[in-house]
Amino acid sequence: MKISKIFLYYIMTTAICVAMTSACSEAxxxxxxxxxxxxxxxxxxxxxxxxxxxxxxxxxxxxxxxxxxxxxxxxxxxxxxxxxxxxxxxxxxxxxxxxxxxxxxxxxxxxxxxxxxxxxxxxxxxxxxxxxCSPEHPFYPLSAAELAPWQPFTTKEDMRETARHGGGTVDC
Incomplete structure (x- = not known):
């Protein structure tokens, strides 16, 4: 009987430690x-x-x-x-x-x-x-000065229109 209580305690402690570690780990x-x-x-x-x-x-x-x-x-x-x-x-x-x-x-x-x-x-x-997205995407998150020598391949307005029709993204 004493062995099974120790074993149960060990199993519970291990389960709690695993749960705590999993909760804290970063995906x-x-x-x-x-x-x-x-x-x-x-x-x-x-x-x-x-x-x-x-x-x-x-x-x-x-x-x-x-x-x-x-x-x-x-x-x-x-x-x-x-x-x-x-x-x-x-x-x-x-x-x-x-x-x-x-x-x-x-x-x-x-x-x-x-x-x-x-x-x-x-x-x-x-x-x-x-x-x-690549740097040529109009919604790439850099200013024109930070982007040079790259330039957007189209305008933001055209990209929004393309995205509305399922052909691209504005989420960069």
């Missing part, structure tokens, strides 16, 4: 990792987000993707990621190659876990966007 989703280089003279030789390597990116290019970064399905305040990158340039460049960088970057609000898109700018500036 996550694997997502692709894309990179965009907005600089004219420097390439991104290699970059990573939380240890997951992204594609190499030539000047003013991007869009290649790798798999997979894990993100929470639901955004939460204070969500950040560690981004590391190395620059590259032509051998005959007139300026020295900048040092490798690592930064903790805040991930802005997202409604659903789309691709994690990392934008590299002059002056070691980096922005991250989580979106199912």
């Amino acid at each position: 996550t989703s694997p997502t692709s990792l894309r990179g965009y280089n907005h600089m004219k003279d420097l390439s991104i030789h290699i970059f990573s987000v939380n240890g997951v390597s992204g594609p190499n990116i030539r000047p003013e290019s991007g869009g290649g993707e790798t798999c997979c970064v894990t993100l929470p399905k639901a955004w939460r305040p204070g969500l950040k990621a560690n981004v590391s990158w190395e620059y590259d340039q032509k051998e005959n460049a007139s300026h020295p190659l900048p040092a490798n960088k690592t930064m903790e970057i805040e991930i802005p609000h997202y409604r659903s876990a789309g691709s994690l898109q990392v934008h590299f700018y002059n002056g070691h500036k980096v922005r991250m966007i989580v979106s199912p």
